Amino acid sequence: IGAYLLSISTGQAVAVAEDVAAANAYQAARTGIDWAAYQILRNSGGAFASGCDGGAASQTLTLSGGLAGFYAEVACQSPGTEIEGGVTLRGYQVTVTACNQSPCGSSPGPTYVERQLQLTLTK
Secondary structure (H helix, E strand, O other): OHHHHHHHHHHHHHHHHHHHHHHHHHHHHHHHHHHHHHHHHHOOOOHHHHHHHOOEEEEEEEOOHHHOOOEEEEEEEEEEEEEEOOEEEEEEEEEEEEEOOOOOOOOOOOOOOEEEEEEEEEO
16 A cells, blocks of 8 residues: 555656646746747847848747746747838747757657747737
8 A cells, every 4th residue: 555655646746747847838938928029029129129020030048047947949030011001010920939958849858848839929
């Protein structure tokens, strides 16, 4: 009975650790989305926004604090501009892949976790 209870307890501990890692990966992806939106909307003269305006840009963020050990790979594409109601608008498609190894997706192991979020912006 003791061995059975120990295996159940160990399984639950592993499940909790996996849930925490998945939540951290999601928060890392949110961090990347927020960072990209700031770069495009508020720091338009920066390298990332300028690269995206030129067609495409990418940046890998190494996170710290509570998200230490996670990475956010931020990619941006801008297909160009359109004129709507006499106003020129530029569209952006941001994709963030967050994971617990860099680069994301390279030989994932049993503790690997990844989340991906997308954002569409118009400026």
